[in-house]
Amino acid sequence: MSESQIRQIRNYLLSKNLPIDLLIEIEDHFTMQIGEIMQNENINFDTAFYKVKILWENELSFPKYRIQFNLNDVTHFVRKINRNIFKETLKKTFLYSTIIGLLSFSGIFFFPENGFRTFTFIVFLVVFLAPLYRYVFRWNDFQLVRKYDRYVLTYYQNFILIVAGGSGAFAQILFRHNEVSQVLYKLLTGNFSGEGLFVLLGSLMMIVWSVFNVICQRKYLDQISKVKPYLSYLKES
Amino acid sequence: MKNNSLYKGTLQNIILKLLSKEVKMYGYQITQRAKELTEGELEMTEGALYPLLHKLEADGIIRSEIQEINGRNRKYYLLTEKGKKQQTTQENEMRSYLFNLKTIFDI
Numbered sequence: 001m002s003e004s005q006i007r008q009i010r011n012y013l014l015s016k017n018l019p020i021d022l023l024i025e026i027e028d029h030f031t032m033q034i035g036e037i038m039q040n041e042n043i044n045f046d047t048a049f050y051k052v053k054i055l056w057e058n059e060l061s062f063p064k065y066r067i068q069f070n071l072n073d074v075t076h077f078v079r080k081i082n083r084n085i086f087k088e089t090l091k092k093t094f095l096y097s098t099i100i101g102l103l104s105f106s107g108i109f110f111f112p113e114n115g116f117r118t119f120t121f122i123v124f125l126v127v128f129l130a131p132l133y134r135y136v137f138r139w140n141d142f143q144l145v146r147k148y149d150r151y152v153l154t155y156y157q158n159f160i161l162i163v164a165g166g167s168g169a170f171a172q173i174l175f176r177h178n179e180v181s182q183v184l185y186k187l188l189t190g191n192f193s194g195e196g197l198f199v200l201l202g203s204l205m206m207i208v209w210s211v212f213n214v215i216c217q218r219k220y221l222d223q224i225s226k227v228k229p230y231l232s233y234l235k236e237s
Numbered sequence: 238m239k240n241n242s243l244y245k246g247t248l249q250n251i252i253l254k255l256l257s258k259e260v261k262m263y264g265y266q267i268t269q270r271a272k273e274l275t276e277g278e279l280e281m282t283e284g285a286l287y288p289l290l291h292k293l294e295a296d297g298i299i300r301s302e303i304q305e306i307n308g309r310n311r312k313y314y315l316l317t318e319k320g321k322k323q324q325t326t327q328e329n330e331m332r333s334y335l336f337n338l339k340t341i342f343d344i
Contacts, residue, residue, distance in 0.1 A: 006309070022287070024303065025264050025312040029283065032265040059284045080288040088295035219295075226303045229310055 001031060005045050009034070010233060012053070016060045017073055019152040021223040022081065024230055030056075082155050089219070093212045100127065100207050108188045117181035121174075127206060128174055131213035132167060135160075138217075141224050149237045154223035159216040166213070170206040244279055248289055250331050251279075253316065253324040256299065261313040264290065290314060298323055 009030045013023050030052055037048040053060075059077035074082070100123070107119035135142060145157045173180055180199055187196030244251070255270055256262060262270065267290075268281045293299045298320040301312050316324060 022291075024310050025287070026283075028263060028309060028311050029265045031309065056283060077284060077287070080284070081291045084288055084292035085295045088292060226301070226312070229303065229305070 001035060001045070005049075006031060008049065012049075014151070016075055017152065018075070018078060019154050020227045020230055020234070021154040022078065024226065078155075085155055089212070089215055092215055093208060096215075097204070097208045097211045100211065101204055104203070104207065105184070105188055108185070113182075113185050116185055117178070120181050120184065121177050124174060124177070124203070124206070127210045128167070128170055131210055131217060134214065134217050134221075138221060141221055144224060144231070147236050148231065148234050151234055153227050154220055156216045156220035156223060159212070160220060166206075166209040170202075170209060173202060173206055244281075245285075247331070248281070248285060249293070250327050251281075252286075252289065252293070253298070253320065254328060256314060256316045257321065257324045261302075261315045263311050263313050267314075293320070 006027075010023075010027055013027055013030065018026060033052050033055070034045065034048045037043065037051055038045060041048070043051075060075050062073050062075055063079070104120055104123045104127075107116045107123075111119055142160055145153060145160065180203070183193075183196050183199045184203065187193065187200055251271060252267060255267055259266075259270070264283075264286060268283070268286060271279045271281050290299070294301055294314070297317055299314045300317050301314050303310050303312055305311070
């Protein structure tokens with residue numbers, strides 16, 4: 001297949017707003033499928049390409065009604081994939097969040113109040129800094145989203161901005177750690193109060209925020225390493 | 238007579254088995270190999286295959302790597318260690334299921 005034919009396939013798939021990490025394999029699939037049809041049916045590229053478009057029509061069509069929390073038009077195919085990825089990511093988030101949550105509050109069994117405060121401060125500090133550290137350390141990779149903002153490089157880029165959004169809110173838990181740990185200690189030693197439950201909920205939300213970000217960041221960086229060779233075909237903003 | 242709906246619940250087993258045998262495969266190759274082994278009976282749709290591959294990858298059962306083939310990028314899928322264990326378990330369950338089905342249909 002010639003370079004211009006592959007470019008035709010690529011442009012067609014780009015018009016379908018496929019995330020680039022998915023587009024790479026769909027482009028390969030299209031190329032192989034078209035090549036096989038051309039060979040088996042002894043037809044030219046344009047006819048074979050048309051046939052493959054028809055075969056993929058259902059998957060690559062856009063929903064009639066845009067009832068989705070996404071500013072980009074997303075095909076049925078991509079919605080299905082995104083849904084599965086999001087479910088798996090959420091499952092992992094809740095699993096690891098539960099483990100870290102239990103670890104954070106386990107200090108109540110081993111330390112007196114002062115020790116508990118120090119222990120939870122250290123755990124909360126690590127939890128808070130984990131996504132920020134990676135975001136700063138791999139800044140260039142995260143900036144690719146802005147550099148190529150005409151495209152969706154990978155589904156996971158949708159969640160990267162949550163790092164910035166959540167960090168301001170959750171930083172309060174660290175700045176006011178003395179009060180927070182005092183309230184938590186009282187709650188965990190049986191003195192229930194509305195304030196205690198509120199602080200506990202806020203702490204748990206911070207843990208979930210951090211774990212979700214770390215998982216999405218890791219997946220994003222994984223996918224970006226696969227997308228990078230393909231960036232030469234894309235237009236920068 | 239083809240009835241693709243019977244294969245719906247077993248697609249994951251089929252994909253994991255193929256990957257265990259071939260070590261690494263790309264999407265189109267998976268569809269063609271399944272079609273070849275079943276002499277055209279099983280035609281895996283892309284709409285079923287790729288969402289499942291991405292789900293398995295998100296779950297850590299398989300992993301992917303990009304290789305350059307003839308100047309083009311190709312994504313290969315491989316089983317992870319977790320995937321190998323899961324494949325063995327699922328294959329044993331499937332064999333038991335098929336044996337039980339056969340017992341019923343042979344009456």
